[in-house]
Amino acid sequence: MKNILKISSAFIGVLVGAGFASGQELLQYFTSYGHLGTIGAFVTIAIFGYIGLLLLRLGSRTKAESHQDVIHRISGKFLGTIIDYILIAILVGIGTVMIAGSGAIFQQQFGLPEIVGTLLMTVLVIITVLSNVDRVVKVIAAITPLLIVFVLFLFVYSLSTMDTSYTALEPLAKEQPSATGNWLVSAINYVSLGIAMAAPMAIVMGGDESSSKEASLGGLVGGLAVGLLVVICHFTLFSRMDVVAGLDMPFLGLANDASIYIGLLYSVIIFLMIYNSAISLFFSFGTRFFAPKTKKFNILVITFILGGFATSFVGFTELVSLFYPIFGYLGMLLIVILLIAPFRLKIAKS
Template structure:
């Protein structure tokens, strides 16, 4: 059970980065559709449960140091090449968004210049990238429970202090900008995007677990937990949409409304979750090209992070609204492969 929870926490930690933990993704993908965002959250929970189980199980089965061999193995040469390049693009792109999110986080909470937050995150990434994969997974999984506690607190507070009707809040929520056409497409796009985000590190995480059943259950638990976090976060942001709809980090805004002290703590937890996803992205990106743990890997990793740091100055909200939906549409290819993967593997075995 301990291993299952560790894998599940790691899967959640990989995906919960700046966008989700801050509430900005939730706002754009779910809350902007009003009460229909609840239906979207339910759809994402079901899909994440299956996808989390499949990704970690495939990693445990293949025991490969990167996603490349696993993806090519289940999708063939041509389709494997397409998915491989989608994942490579996603890993670097989301890593850049995380670095930008670190700057926005500290800026909103402490009025620290954005460049200071992004620089601090970059330094932490460079230091952590020198560790082996087991240590990285342990670090990622250890931070997740703190986020879950805050999501529950925020959700309870938001509902207890909601001062308007569901219909009025729904009208305000639907005025929020989004690049998605409706709640169903938005939910599918969100799962697809996050599958592209989490696939590589989830496979690497599974490769570190010898027992396939334990790996699969860990991925399943992570997917369900992730879906519940999304649902609670949506309900919290929806209940306080009038107060936080214009903020870059809506969840942090709600916590600050509860207590300035809790706001400081939440900001640090949020920074840690951003770090979780950032290290997952840059570590997996580098592992795709160079064997992890080697001197060459560390040099390549450092160069990648520094380039990502330079690219992060585009801005957090702009990156989320433009890059994420695009990656989501690309990631649909990977979801289709994961659906047919069990049948193909069963035939081969």
């Protein structure tokens, strides 16, 4: 049981990141659909749970040391290459969104120009990726439990201060930008996006586990927990649409509504979560092509980080609306491959 909880906690840590911290993607994927978004949020519990089980079991049964070998094994060379490049595109695209998000924090919390936050994040990410990434990632990853505590606090605060019905709030919720045109497609798209970002690490995590049964249960419990967090976050935003509507950082706005000090602390947490995600994404992108700390690696990573900085001027909310659904649709191919993997590798039974 202890090992299962350890695996599930690690899987939650991989899936829960800066997107949860801001609340913007959850607003677009679920709350913007009102009551139908509530159904979509509950749907993610089952999908995250099952795909989490498959991912960790796949890694354990194949003794995976790299996601690339496993992806090619279950999908073939042609599809494997396509999925590989999809994952590469997601790394760069979401990394760009993270840089834009740092600008949104400075603008919303402190009233400063967005370029202050994006420039600071760009410099920090470049310095970190070119130096000791592992140490920084491990330190900041410890903030994830604190983020979850804050999310739960905001959930309680949101429900306790709600002064109108969900029916009355639904029209305002539906005025917010939506990820796709359909609530069910949006829910599946959201899971696909999350799994596409988490799959490389999750497969390797499973490869470290000798017991495929424990790995599977760890992935199942972790996936169910993430789905439950999606539901909690949805209700948190839905309950106080009067506060969060139109904000780039909905959760930050809610935190400020509770207390200016809580808002200040939460802005720091979001910034660090974004920082953690950005360095992980750009570092993983660089290592896909070259060894870390080599000249070619440095040039490649710096070029794409600066490209992300330039693209960030499009705006955080706009980039989430643009990139996330596209990557979610592309990630659906990986979901299909994962669903047929047990039949191809005959690993459906533990």
